[in-house]
Every structure is written in C-alpha cells, then in structure tokens.
Amino acid sequence: MVKALSVARAGGPLEAVRIPRREPGPADIVVDVAYAGVCHSDVHLARNDWGYSTYPMVLGHEVTGVVSAVGAEVTAHAVGDRVAAGMLLASCGTCPSCRAGREQYCTGGGGAPADAGGFSERIVIGQDFALSLPAGLDLAAAAPLMCAGVTMFSALREWGAGPGVRVAIAGLGGLGHLGVRLAAAMGARVSVLSRSPAREQDARRFGATGFHLLADAPANEFDLIISTVSAVTDLAPMLALLDVDGTLVMAGAPVTPLSVPVGPLITGRRRLAGTSIGSLREAREMLDFCAAHTITAEVEIIEADQMGTAFARLDAADTRYRLVLDTATL
Ligand code: NAP
Numbered sequence: 063m064v065k066a067l068s069v070a071r072a073g074g075p076l077e078a079v080r081i082p083r084r085e086p087g088p089a090d091i092v093v094d095v096a097y098a099g100v101c102h103s104d105v106h107l108a109r110n111d112w113g114y115s116t117y118p119m120v121l122g123h124e125v126t127g128v129v130s131a132v133g134a135e136v137t138a139h140a141v142g143d144r145v146a147a148g149m150l151l152a153s154c155g156t157c158p159s160c161r162a163g164r165e166q167y168c169t170g171g172g173g174a175p176a177d178a179g180g181f182s183e184r185i186v187i188g189q190d191f192a193l194s195l196p197a198g199l200d201l202a203a204a205a206p207l208m209c210a211g212v213t214m215f216s217a218l219r220e221w222g223a224g225p226g227v228r229v230a231i232a233g234l235g236g237l238g239h240l241g242v243r244l245a246a247a248m249g250a251r252v253s254v255l256s257r258s259p260a261r262e263q264d265a266r267r268f269g270a271t272g273f274h275l276l277a278d279a280p281a282n283e284f285d286l287i288i289s290t291v292s293a294v295t296d297l298a299p300m301l302a303l304l305d306v307d308g309t310l311v312m313a314g315a316p317v318t319p320l321s322v323p324v325g326p327l328i329t330g331r332r333r334l335a336g337t338s339i340g341s342l343r344e345a346r347e348m349l350d351f352c353a354a355h356t357i358t359a360e361v362e363i364i365e366a367d368q369m370g371t372a373f374a375r376l377d378a379a380d381t382r383y384r385l386v387l388d389t390a391t392l
C-alpha cells in the first residue's frame with residue numbers, strides 16, 4: 063500500500079488515502095516519486111470538466127523520482143536512476159499513431175488507470191514511459207517539464223518556432239511561462255498576451271520581448287499564437303492578431319464550447335488548431351533541450367496539507383508559476 067491523494071467523486075476534495083499499486087511486470091519499473099507538479103488539467107479532471115473522468119482518481123502527471131525496483135526484462139533503467147514521467151503512461155502500441163511515434167494521439171484506447179498518478183509515494187510504469195532525467199535538471203523544477211514543458215515544446219516544434227518566427231503565448235501560467243522560455247531558446251521572437259499587467263516583468267525575464275494585454279494587442283502581428291488560457295476565451299480578438307497564414311493553436315482546454323468567427327479565418331487564410339501533450343520522442347528531445355539550455359520551471363514547492371487549496375489557486379491564477387507537491391510530506 064502507498065500513500066496518495068485521491069479524488070473520490072467529481073468535484074470532491076483531495077483526500078489522503080492508502081492504495082495498492084499494481085504488481086510490477088517484467089517490463090515495469092517502480093518509481094519512488096519525489097515531486098509532482100499540479101497542472102490545470104488536474105483541476106479539469108478532478109471536476110470531470112471533460113466528461114470522461116472515472117473515480118477514485120489519483121491525479122498528478124508531472125512526475126520526477128528515483129527508480130526503486132526494475133522487472134527482469136528492464137534494460138532502460140536501473141535502481142537508483144533519476145527518471146521523469148508525464149501524462150503518457152500507456153498506449154496501445156499498435157494503432158497508426160503509436161506506430162508513427164505519436165503515442166499521445168493513440169486511437170487504440172490504451173490509457174492508464176485513473177488512479178495511476180503521481181500525487182502518491184510510488185508509481186509502477188512500463189519502462190518505455192519513464193524517461194531518464196538528464197544530469198543538471200533539478201528534480202523539483204524539472205517535474206513540470208513533463209506536461210507543461212512537453213506540451214509547449216511539441217506545439218512550438220510542430221508549428222516551426224525558430225529564428226524570424228513571431229510567436230505569442232497567451233496566458234502566463236504553468237504552460238505559458240515554459241512556452242516563453244522554450245520559444246526564446248529556439249530563437250523565436252516571443253511575446254506574451256496576458257490579462258495581468260503585473261506579469262510583464264516576469265514575461266520579459268522568461269525571454270519575451272513583447273508583452274500585451276489581450277484587449278490592446280497589435281493586429282496582424284504574429285505567425286503563431288499558442289493559447290494556454292484555461293477558461294472561456296473569445297477567439298475573435300486572438301485570431302485578429304495573426305498575420306496572413308498564421309495559426310492559433312489551442313493548448314488550453316476550456317470547458318465550454320467556443321464560437322469561432324469565420325471571417326478572420328477566411329480573410330487572412332488563418333488556421334485554428336489544437337495540440338495534445340507530446341510524444342515520448344518529443345519528451346526525450348525536450349528534456350535534452352532543457353538540459354542544454356538550462357530551462358526548468360519556476361516552482362513553488364508545497365506540502366501535502368497545502369494541496370487542499372492548490373486547485374483554487376490555479377483557478378485564481380495565483381501561482382508563480384507552478385505548484386509542485388513534495389511527496390515526502392504525504
Ligand atoms: P495555469 O497555470 O492556471 O495558467 C492558465 C493561465 O490562463 C493563467 O495563468 C492566466 O494567465 C490565464 N487565464 C486563467 N483564467 C483565465 C480567464 N478566465 N480568462 C483569461 N485568461 C485566463 O494553467 P496551466 O497548467 O498552464 O494549463 C492551462 C490550460 O492548458 C488548462 O486548460 C489545461 O488543462 C491545459 N493543458 C492542456 C494540455 C494539452 O495537451 N493541450 C496540457 C496541459 C494543460 P494570465 O493571468 O497571464 O492571463
């Protein structure tokens with residue numbers, strides 16, 4: 063049995079429980095969790111915002127820790143290794159997406175159980191779904207790279223962020239601040255679109271050269287906007303900020319459907335897209351990229367008894383810039 067924080071029903075609180083972990087198979091590793099980031103997706107999932115949550119649920123999908131046991135067939139990791147894991151803890155391995163190395167778009171229904179998450183002392187995962195944590199990346203500050211980081215890395219790479227590309231990141235929270243750091247390190251010209259003037263200084267410290275309140279941002283200015291906004295957004299003003307052929311990518315996942323004005327899509331041949339986390343290969347590349355560019359998250363480490371207010375703090379955008387649970391306090 064391991065200590066964990068569990069949600070028993072939609073909208074219910076995080077409760078301290080003891081749960082069994084599945085028996086490790088020959089290709090599994092056991093990871094003693096050190097830190098687990100609190101992502102806004104945990105808030106959505108705990109409330110069943112997206113309609114597919116099952117309970118009881120042990121959340122936490124930005125995990126770092128140390129391997130404490132390995133199955134007989136494990137070759138990728140050894141006891142004592144520092145590893146990291148994200149949202150992607152299983153995939154079917156046979157559908158076209160999995161075979162193409164895009165496991166995050168698995169259509170074979172290969173997901174992990176709802177209670178497999180990292181707000182817990184220990185997790186059991188297949189060796190392929192745990193990544194070696196490069197030396198130099200701090201266990202606590204690297205945990206958010208495994209969801210916030212890889213989500214932004216995947217989108218920035220997919221849509222060609224690099225020198226000469228004008229990128230705007232909407233929403234300066236967990237995803238947003240890592241998006242700024244990553245895009246700046248890729249050489250892109252990065253701006254932040256925020257509701258909060260108070261965040262301008264931080265945005266510039268993370269590498270942004272532009273900062274705008276959404277209401278008065280310049281039109282036709284960006285090649286790529288990645289929205290990390292977690293709540294209902296009016297897409298019309300954001301689409302108008304794109305230059306001809308620009309793309310608005312939705313990473314943030316508001317609950318209510320949004321209405322899309324077709325005019326700006328037509329007149330500027332603009333595109334609207336979505337993106338989901340990143341593949342295992344992208345996660346590996348992202349960790350190496352972050353190690354090379356000394357990028358980690360700006361974190362506030364919290365104890366288990368502070369988790370009760372964590373979701374409300376995310377709702378209020380009262381985090382700078384990622385809360386990370388120290389699992390030793392469970
Ligand atoms: P977060 O730390 O809470 O940041 C969200 C940011 O959105 C806030 O800092 C705030 O930025 C802005 N915001 C919040 N409420 C808003 C409102 N009512 N109106 C306008 N802006 C608002 O959340 P996160 O962990 O970065 O996650 C962001 C979103 O991405 C969530 O919906 C999450 O589920 C989703 N997500 C998606 C993926 C994926 O694979 N697509 C992966 C991870 C997370 P400002 O104060 O700067 O305006």
Ligand code: ZN
Pocket residue numbers: 101102103104123149209210
């Ligand atoms: Zn997440």
